[in-house]
Amino acid sequence: MNQVSCECGFSARDDDEDRVADMTMQHVRASHPDLADQVTPDVVRGWVELVP
Ligand SMILES: [Zn+2]
Numbered sequence: 001m002n003q004v005s006c007e008c009g010f011s012a013r014d015d016d017e018d019r020v021a022d023m024t025m026q027h028v029r030a031s032h033p034d035l036a037d038q039v040t041p042d043v044v045r046g047w048v049e050l051v052p
Contacts, residue, residue, distance in 0.1 A: 001051050003050075004024045004047045006024070006027060006028075006032075008032070010027050010031065012027065017045065021044040021048070024039075024047070
Protein backbone atom coordinates (compact mmCIF):
# COMPACT_ATOMS: atom_id res chain seq x y z
CA MET A 1 0.00 0.00 0.00
CA ASN A 2 1.04 3.56 -0.67
CA GLN A 3 0.22 5.95 2.13
CA VAL A 4 0.45 9.69 2.63
CA SER A 5 -0.03 11.08 6.13
CA CYS A 6 -0.79 14.75 6.52
CA GLU A 7 0.35 16.65 9.58
CA CYS A 8 -3.31 17.43 10.38
CA GLY A 9 -4.12 13.75 10.88
CA PHE A 10 -5.55 13.01 7.43
CA SER A 11 -4.14 10.01 5.67
CA ALA A 12 -4.73 8.61 2.22
CA ARG A 13 -3.87 5.07 1.24
CA ASP A 14 -4.32 3.00 -1.85
CA ASP A 15 -2.40 0.38 -3.77
CA ASP A 16 -2.11 2.89 -6.61
CA GLU A 17 0.33 5.75 -6.08
CA ASP A 18 -1.47 8.02 -8.52
CA ARG A 19 -4.75 7.62 -6.64
CA VAL A 20 -3.04 8.43 -3.35
CA ALA A 21 -1.55 11.52 -4.97
CA ASP A 22 -5.00 12.56 -6.27
CA MET A 23 -6.63 12.07 -2.87
CA THR A 24 -3.88 14.04 -1.22
CA MET A 25 -4.14 16.88 -3.73
CA GLN A 26 -7.88 17.08 -3.11
CA HIS A 27 -7.30 17.09 0.63
CA VAL A 28 -4.73 19.88 0.39
CA ARG A 29 -7.01 21.99 -1.78
CA ALA A 30 -9.95 21.47 0.60
CA SER A 31 -8.17 21.71 3.95
CA HIS A 32 -4.94 23.61 3.31
CA PRO A 33 -5.73 26.02 0.48
CA ASP A 34 -2.76 28.19 1.53
CA LEU A 35 -0.46 25.29 0.59
CA ALA A 36 -2.23 24.31 -2.61
CA ASP A 37 0.06 26.45 -4.79
CA GLN A 38 3.18 24.70 -3.54
CA VAL A 39 1.89 21.16 -3.45
CA THR A 40 2.23 19.60 -6.87
CA PRO A 41 1.78 15.92 -7.75
CA ASP A 42 5.58 15.58 -7.74
CA VAL A 43 5.76 16.96 -4.21
CA VAL A 44 3.02 14.59 -3.10
CA ARG A 45 4.86 11.61 -4.57
CA GLY A 46 7.78 12.56 -2.33
CA TRP A 47 5.48 12.11 0.69
CA VAL A 48 4.32 8.61 -0.20
CA GLU A 49 5.36 5.90 2.23
CA LEU A 50 5.09 2.24 1.44
CA VAL A 51 3.19 0.37 4.13
CA PRO A 52 2.09 -3.28 4.31
ZN1 LIG B 1 -4.08 17.92 6.14
